[in-house]
Amino acid sequence: MTTNENKFQEIISHAKEYGFVFPSSEIYDGLSAVYDYGPYGSELKKNIRDYWWKSMTQLNENIVGIDAAIFMHPTTWKASGHVDNFSDPMIDNRDSNKRYRVDHLIEGLADKLEDEGKNQEAEALISEMDRLLAAEDYAGLKELIATNNIVCSISGTGNWTDIRQFNLMFSTQLGSVAEDADTIYLRPETAQGIFVNFLNVQKTSRMRIPFGIAQTGKAFRNEIVARQFIFRMREFEQMEMQFFVRPGTEGEWYRYWKEARLQWHLSLGISADKYRYHDHVKLAHYAKEACDIEFEFPIGFKEVEGIHSRSDFDLTQHQLFSKKKMQYFDNDVDPATGKPYGNYIPYVVETSIGLDRMFLLILSESYEVETLTKDDGSTDNRVVMHIPAKIAPVKLAVLPLVKKDGLPEIARELMNDCKPHFRCFYEEKDAIGKRYRRQDAIGTPFCVTIDHQTKEDQTVTVRHRDSMLQERISLKDVKEMVLKNLL
Numbered sequence: 461m462t463t464n465e466n467k468f469q470e471i472i473s474h475a476k477e478y479g480f481v482f483p484s485s486e487i488y489d490g491l492s493a494v495y496d497y498g499p500y501g502s503e504l505k506k507n508i509r510d511y512w513w514k515s516m517t518q519l520n521e522n523i524v525g526i527d528a529a530i531f532m533h534p535t536t537w538k539a540s541g542h543v544d545n546f547s548d549p550m551i552d553n554r555d556s557n558k559r560y561r562v563d564h565l566i567e568g569l570a571d572k573l574e575d576e577g578k579n580q581e582a583e584a585l586i587s588e589m590d591r592l593l594a595a596e597d598y599a600g601l602k603e604l605i606a607t608n609n610i611v612c613s614i615s616g617t618g619n620w621t622d623i624r625q626f627n628l629m630f631s632t633q634l635g636s637v638a639e640d641a642d643t644i645y646l647r648p649e650t651a652q653g654i655f656v657n658f659l660n661v662q663k664t665s666r667m668r669i670p671f672g673i674a675q676t677g678k679a680f681r682n683e684i685v686a687r688q689f690i691f692r693m694r695e696f697e698q699m700e701m702q703f704f705v706r707p708g709t710e711g712e713w714y715r716y717w718k719e720a721r722l723q724w725h726l727s728l729g730i731s732a733d734k735y736r737y738h739d740h741v742k743l744a745h746y747a748k749e750a751c752d753i754e755f756e757f758p759i760g761f762k763e764v765e766g767i768h769s770r771s772d773f774d775l776t777q778h779q780l781f782s783k784k785k786m787q788y789f790d791n792d793v794d795p796a797t798g799k800p801y802g803n804y805i806p807y808v809v810e811t812s813i814g815l816d817r818m819f820l821l822i823l824s825e826s827y828e829v830e831t832l833t834k835d836d837g838s839t840d841n842r843v844v845m846h847i848p849a850k851i852a853p854v855k856l857a858v859l860p861l862v863k864k865d866g867l868p869e870i871a872r873e874l875m876n877d878c879k880p881h882f883r884c885f886y887e888e889k890d891a892i893g894k895r896y897r898r899q900d901a902i903g904t905p906f907c908v909t910i911d912h913q914t915k916e917d918q919t920v921t922v923r924h925r926d927s928m929l930q931e932r933i934s935l936k937d938v939k940e941m942v943l944k945n946l947l
């Protein structure tokens with residue numbers, strides 16, 4: 461295992477040990493690529509979702525939110541193209557019976573070439589793969605796998621089947637009697653709930669173009685190669701925003717959101733050199749332009765968010781299949797004609813980020829095993845999660861130094877004062893150093909210790925997670941100090 465793979469495994473263990481993420485139904489040995497979030501994980505996940513929601517809806521007056529159902533009329537998915545097109549080319553190894561996504565198999569070789577410093581060869585391989593995928597040339601792709609001697613990691617052989625398409629949607633039955641029941645799908649993306657509600661939202665919120673609709677919620681994909689922890693799950697959560705614009709302005713809005721979304725990531729204090737854009741060569745069936753924002757996970761640079769210029773594809777399709785007009789009347793005057801722009805189907809620029817992937821990004825970026833040198837020269841390790849304060853599961857730990865002498869009462873009073881404003885944690889048990897370490901491991905940015913001096917001068921010790929520096933501040937200033945750091 462490489463150092464990075466080790467780090468990834470350590471993060472997975474840490475996430476479980478400290479109540480961030482558990483395998484789903486673990487007592488039955490888990491369910492592949494499905495995970496549950498524990499006490500600290502569910503707080504962190506909620507905080508990331510809230511941070512996204514606020515930045516999209518509260519800070520943009522022209523973006524409103526919705527919360528659409530997971531089940532949708534089955535025709536939705538015919539109109540959107542998912543029934544016919546939402547599939548990945550797959551290939552099976554005849555000796556191990558293991559199934560691979562073709563792009564993952566080829567990317568695996570490209571990663572290996574990059575590790576060996578053969579960057580040009582890796583780039584050539586990826587660009588040839590993109591070309592063949594765009595042309596849907598499956599014989600060509602199989603040939604590419606063969607000429608590059610790509611073998612199955614289990615059997616070690618290149619005994620491959622032909623490449624086939626595999627649809628990723630989960631289906632189920634709506635209705636109680638099997639014969640009458642309709643096949644419906646668990647939504648594979650949240651976007652379609654926005655498109656079918658486009659006019660409901662536009663009319664009720666009296667939005668004028670350009671405007672956006674944001675939504676967070678579960679999506680389901682029967683991923684064939686589901687691995688890498690919460691990076692690729694079968695049930696996951698998306699945070700999507702569809703921005704409706706006048707045709708002809710989509711290029712400028714695409715560039716705007718491409719930049720704005722990267723800035724959102726950087727606003728969490730994550731270093732810019734951990735990010736890069738990946739512009740798509742092979743475009744999805746609806747896209748005019750598309751790119752991914754990639755982050756350097758311990759398993760390499762990978763997509764965390766997609767920005768897609770989707771043209772008027774989705775609304776046009778829904779108009780066609782539902783026979784309901786999906787048009788907008790624009791009474792702004794076109795300077796070229798001197799007349800209103802009139803009726804049209806808006807173009808759409810979408811930003812789509814996986815909440816679980818963003819969660820993994822935060823874990824990967826925050827996790828550190830620090831070696832500390834003690835006064836006597838010996839060393840010790842501390843595991844610390846440098847989670848940005850504004851999304852940390854717990855913001856403040858309140859720790860009376862001892863369980864007596866009136867200190868718990870003062871600590872409880874502070875808890876009661878802070879609790880309504882942010883998540884606090886109270887603990888009396890164990891030596892103070894041990895308590896600090898437990899808070900480091902879940903990423904609590906501030907610990908406050910109430911000691912005997914507090915009774916005399918109303919001051920407390922604040923201990924900062926990242927620097928481990930301690931300072932004495934007035935008891936009455938604690939709440940404001942924390943709040944200031946959450947902005």
Ligand SMILES: Nc1ncnc2c1ncn2[C@@H]1O[C@H](COP(=O)(O)OP(=O)(O)OP(=O)(O)O)[C@@H](O)[C@H]1O
Nearest residue numbers: 683691692693696763764765766812813814816817
């Ligand atoms: N199986 C999954 N598990 C977790 N998150 C996912 C999964 N599929 C997609 N996402 C998240 O949703 C976002 C938007 O979905 P989109 O359809 O653009 O992904 P995608 O391009 O199909 O992803 P990938 O190429 O990794 O399969 C992705 O950037 C990712 O963060």
